[in-house]
Amino acid sequence: MTENTNVTVTVSENGPYEIVGDVEILDANGVLIRETTKTFLCRCGHSAKKPYCDGAHKKFDFQDSGLAPE
Numbered sequence: 001m002t003e004n005t006n007v008t009v010t011v012s013e014n015g016p017y018e019i020v021g022d023v024e025i026l027d028a029n030g031v032l033i034r035e036t037t038k039t040f041l042c043r044c045g046h047s048a049k050k051p052y053c054d055g056a057h058k059k060f061d062f063q064d065s066g067l068a069p070e
């Protein structure tokens with residue numbers, strides 16, 4: 001990817017971050033692990049496939065409104 005385009009991050013209710021746009025996912029060493037236009041990143045901490053959501057938030061009944069603090 002060479003152009004920088006808008007990326008949207010949506011915090012879902014009781015679930016992951018939904019990332020939409022031209023995205024590069026880098027690991028802790030800065031190594032590119034995925035280029036995509038849509039992905040879901042875990043925010044519950046229970047995914048076995050971090051940084052991606054694998055649906056474990058449902059099993060662990062992760063609860064968060066996803067709403068911005070007032």
Ligand code: FES
Pocket residue numbers: 015016017041042043044045046047052053054055056057058
């Ligand atoms: S948010 Fe889905 S597994 Fe963590």
